[in-house]
Amino acid sequence: MACLRQILRSGLQVVPSRQIKPRTVKAFERSFTMTNSDFKKFNEPLSGLQMARAGGIASMFRLPVQQNGEGLDVCFLGIPLDIGVSNRTGTRFGPRQIRTESCLIRAFNNIGAAPYESLQVADIGDVNINLYDLKKACVDITEYYRANVLPYNCIPLTLGGDHTLSYPVMKAVAEKHGPLGLVHIDAHADTTDLMLGEPIAHGTPFKRCFDDNILDCKRVVQIGLRGSQYEGDPNKWQKDQGFRVVLAEDCWHKSLVPLMAEVRQQMGSGPVYISFDIDAIDPGFAPGTGTPEIGGLTTIQALEAIRGCRGMNIVGGDLVEVPLWILPRQLPVRKNVVLCRPGRQAADGAGCLHCRCLLVGEWEKAHQEVTFAFKGCFFTRSSPH
Numbered sequence: 001m002a003c004l005r006q007i008l009r010s011g012l013q014v015v016p017s018r019q020i021k022p023r024t025v026k027a028f029e030r031s032f033t034m035t036n037s038d039f040k041k042f043n044e045p046l047s048g049l050q051m052a053r054a055g056g057i058a059s060m061f062r063l064p065v066q067q068n069g070e071g072l073d074v075c076f077l078g079i080p081l082d083i084g085v086s087n088r089t090g091t092r093f094g095p096r097q098i099r100t101e102s103c104l105i106r107a108f109n110n111i112g113a114a115p116y117e118s119l120q121v122a123d124i125g126d127v128n129i130n131l132y133d134l135k136k137a138c139v140d141i142t143e144y145y146r147a148n149v150l151p152y153n154c155i156p157l158t159l160g161g162d163h164t165l166s167y168p169v170m171k172a173v174a175e176k177h178g179p180l181g182l183v184h185i186d187a188h189a190d191t192t193d194l195m196l197g198e199p200i201a202h203g204t205p206f207k208r209c210f211d212d213n214i215l216d217c218k219r220v221v222q223i224g225l226r227g228s229q230y231e232g233d234p235n236k237w238q239k240d241q242g243f244r245v246v247l248a249e250d251c252w253h254k255s256l257v258p259l260m261a262e263v264r265q266q267m268g269s270g271p272v273y274i275s276f277d278i279d280a281i282d283p284g285f286a287p288g289t290g291t292p293e294i295g296g297l298t299t300i301q302a303l304e305a306i307r308g309c310r311g312m313n314i315v316g317g318d319l320v321e322v323p324l325w326i327l328p329r330q331l332p333v334r335k336n337v338v339l340c341r342p343g344r345q346a347a348d349g350a351g352c353l354h355c356r357c358l359l360v361g362e363w364e365k366a367h368q369e370v371t372f373a374f375k376g377c378f379f380t381r382s383s384p385h
């Protein structure tokens with residue numbers, strides 16, 4: 001989330017994202033004269049200089065935990081959902097795992113972003129969902145946001161959980177803000193109408209959003225789409241509705257800074273929701289997501305895309321499809337895991353858990369096509385695709 005002071009300093013237009021509370025405005029005005037110690041009234045991540053990073057409650061960014069969005073500008077909350085996936089399960093553990101990994105965060109970054117100087121942020125826990133009934137889970141999600149987040153003018157940043165959740169979350173957000181612009185970063189369009197005959201699944205959320213008039217279609221952009229498709233002109237439907245579609249191939253070997261300048265123009269001053277599917281990033285960088293596709297965005301491009309949203313009227317966001325298996329030591333088939341390296345041949349038809357390279361029998365070639373630095377890729381003989 002962009003810091004207001006940084007936005008002003010950078011000369012970008014400041015677009016009020018909502019009715020800014022008096023306390024926030026005062027803090028913003030005072031921020032030019034206050035010292036760091038004066039900001040302690042705002043929550044900050046528990047510093048690794050104060051307490052060992054392995055310690056403390058495993059909240060998002062080691063921020064304080066509270067029950068709802070009261071008094072907050074921004075809240076983190078988790079949705080441990082993975083019964084909407086079409087391939088590998090495990091992202092129900094995503095919120096917990098993201099929180100665990102987030103213990104490395106510090107209050108400032110090296111380009112000067114300082115969100116905790118002007119925004120009150122906390123972790124409000126997880127949505128209690130029915131994991132035996134996907135449709136009921138969606139109802140649970142919308143009702144939770146209506147009751148515990150949106151009445152407090154609090155911007156929800158959701159930790160997923162599979163991509164199904166964007167539909168019920170955006171439904172609640174749009175009830176408050178009206179039709180939403182959407183910055184959707186993903187390997188897949190997620191605009192399928194039915195999956196196995198079902199309207200609710202992780203490949204359908206933005207079709208459902210469209211059907212429910214949740215989207216302001218001229219202000220929708222999808223970035224990073226790629227991979228094999230069910231039909232020859234897979235993105236025609238989105239384009240017919242007015243979406244902008246940016247294929248992964250259109251991003252290869254490029255900075256996304258110019259693209260994001262155009263996206264800011266497209267979004268204008270209206271409310272914007274950001275939905276970031278971790279599988280947008282190449283599986284060489286972000287292995288282990290449920291439906292990986294080679295040839296994806298680099299981590300640098302991911303940062304450019306998110307930083308490029310600065311100045312937009314952001315009313316909510318999510319990070320989805322993050323699985324249990326972020327680190328090799330957490331792979332459930334640990335004993336059988338072998339770390340792939342260029343030059344090493346796949347034996348016995350072993351399947352790659354993350355990049356599908358062995359599936360097509362061309363993993364050396366595939367990795368050459370993924371021109372970004374090779375960060376490690378895991379395969380196992382016991383878990384073919």
Ligand SMILES: [Mn+2]
Binds near residue numbers: 187321
């Ligand atoms: Mn997705």
